[in-house]
Amino acid sequence: MSxxxxxxxxxxxxxxxxxxxxxxxxxxxxxxxxxxxAFARAVSYYHMIPPQALNAFALLVPWVExxxxxxxxxxxASRGAALLVGGLLVVFIVALVSxxxxxxxxxxxxxxxxxxxxxxxxxxxxxxxxAMLAAVLPVVRLGGGTLSLDAVFGARRRAAAPTERSxx
Amino acid sequence: MSGNGGGLxxxxxxxxxxxxxxxxxxxxxxxxxxxxxxxxGDARLYSLDxxxxxxxxxxxxxxxxxGDHVFLDARDADAFRAGHVAxxxxxxxxxxxxxxxxxxxxxxxxxxxxxxxxxxxxxxVEKLAKALLxxxxxxxSLLLDGYEGWAAAGxxxxxxxxxxIEESGGGESEPQ
Numbered sequence: 589m590s591x592x593x594x595x596x597x598x599x600x601x602x603x604x605x606x607x608x609x610x611x612x613x614x615x616x617x618x619x620x621x622x623x624x625x626a627f628a629r630a631v632s633y634y635h636m637i638p639p640q641a642l643n644a645f646a647l648l649v650p651w652v653e654x655x656x657x658x659x660x661x662x663x664x665a666s667r668g669a670a671l672l673v674g675g676l677l678v679v680f681i682v683a684l685v686s687x688x689x690x691x692x693x694x695x696x697x698x699x700x701x702x703x704x705x706x707x708x709x710x711x712x713x714x715x716x717x718x719a720m721l722a723a724v725l726p727v728v729r730l731g732g733g734t735l736s737l738d739a740v741f742g743a744r745r746r747a748a749a750p751t752e753r754s755x756x
Numbered sequence: 757m758s759g760n761g762g763g764l765x766x767x768x769x770x771x772x773x774x775x776x777x778x779x780x781x782x783x784x785x786x787x788x789x790x791x792x793x794x795x796x797g798d799a800r801l802y803s804l805d806x807x808x809x810x811x812x813x814x815x816x817x818x819x820x821x822x823g824d825h826v827f828l829d830a831r832d833a834d835a836f837r838a839g840h841v842a843x844x845x846x847x848x849x850x851x852x853x854x855x856x857x858x859x860x861x862x863x864x865x866x867x868x869x870x871x872x873x874x875x876x877x878x879x880x881v882e883k884l885a886k887a888l889l890x891x892x893x894x895x896x897s898l899l900l901d902g903y904e905g906w907a908a909a910g911x912x913x914x915x916x917x918x919x920x921i922e923e924s925g926g927g928e929s930e931p932q
Contacts, residue, residue, distance in 0.1 A: 624786070624793050629901065644795045647786055651778035659774060667763065668770020675771075694900065695812055708812075728767055 597726045602733030603663075605723035606670065610660030612720065613653045613673060616699050620650035623701045630697030634683050635690075652676065660727070663736025670727035677721040684714045806885040808871075811897035813909035816870050820912065826862050828888075829918075830873035830880040831903065839913050841872065841906055846918035849883035856891055858920050863893045872899035872906065 595601055620627040628646035631637060637645055652672060659669035684696065687709045696709045707713050732738050786792050811819075819825030820841070827844035829836050836846040845862070847855045863869050869888065873881035881898060888896050899906060907913055 621785075628793075633900070640796050643793050647782045647793060647795070648779055651782040651785075652775060655774050655778045655781070665770035665774060667767035668772070668774055671767040671771045672774055693811060693815075693897070729763065731763075 597730055599733035602727050602730065603735055606660040606663065606666060606727050606732055606736075609673060609720050609723050610657040610662075610669070613657030613660070617650045617653035617657060619700050620646070620697075621654060624650065626701035627697060630695065630701050633692065633694045633697075634687050635692070636683055636686060649676070660724075660732075663732035663738055666727055666732030666736055666738050670724040674721055674724045674728060677717050677724070681714055681717050681721070684709055684717065688714070806882050806889075806898065808885050808889070808896050808898055811870060812900045813905045813911055816897070816899055816906070817909065817911050819868055819870070824866060825868050825870050826859075827870045827872065827899075828859075828884060829903070830871060830884040831877070833917070835874060835903075837915065837917055839907070839915050840903065841870075842912040842914045844872075844918075845920060847884060849880055849887060852884060852887040852891075855921075860891070863888075863895075867895065869893055869896040870899050871896060872902045875902045875904050878902075 624643070624646045627650065628642040631646060632639065632642055653676065656669040656672040656676075659665045660673060680698075687694065688711065692709065694709055696707050696713050698707055698713065727733070816825060816827075820827070820843075827841040828847045829840045829844045830847060830849055831840075832848060833846060836844075840846070845855070845859050847859070871881055871885050871888065873884070881902070885896065885898060901908070
């Protein structure tokens, strides 16, 4: 069990987690960024957000998905990006479970806002989101791991720190 | 323990920066659109409150091909005449009870009734859907994105009046 946990938290594993989840979020954001009204309508079918807030939600969330996705892939601000992605995933999971429990038969609006395209709301989408949530947790807690820009900048800062001290 | 707390604080700070950046880009890119999206939602489009499932154009088209879906068009007669789902019945919500006498027999059994309208006038769909439920037709769905969505998805359309209206007005056409 501890060996499994060690693998789960390993820097290489965190690299894989953040690149995969980041790429998924980038892919999921592109159509929504381009078509915010269609995304707003897709979100409206969940009947969870007040109509007055739908457009603002539909304008903001795709950009958060895109920037957080890019940050995750690059390993820049990894913890913050992973926290945002985790928060969004929690919201998505709650919305999906709510829709399933109310028998709302719609496309999930996860990747495509086009009518009739994309995955329908279902337990498989919930499982996918839960898996992604599990993948970003170690990144929130421990950082981006291998090949992250955070590590590069952190190393530079550490290398520069003694020089600055000696210069002072 | 303090290290974890510091890590979480850093995560929140980074997350906040990303959200602010995203909001700035979202507002900027929206302002640069030819037709910027109003920040407040359009309640006309999003305020449907009917306890019926929504069906996508793709799924409705599958039902259309299988011949077990009946389509009710909630728009006015002019819009219907200009183009409608092939074989749909024109049922303006205020005339539902009169029309139900002519088409009610098509809305029973295993048939699924699909209600649609214009995206800009969801009130018509809502009113017709509620009338259907009151009449006991519960095997019904609302078509996602209305007639525009159906046409955009390549669904079969046709033009002209509803023959069942002509029939009830003294014509002899058969319902489609």
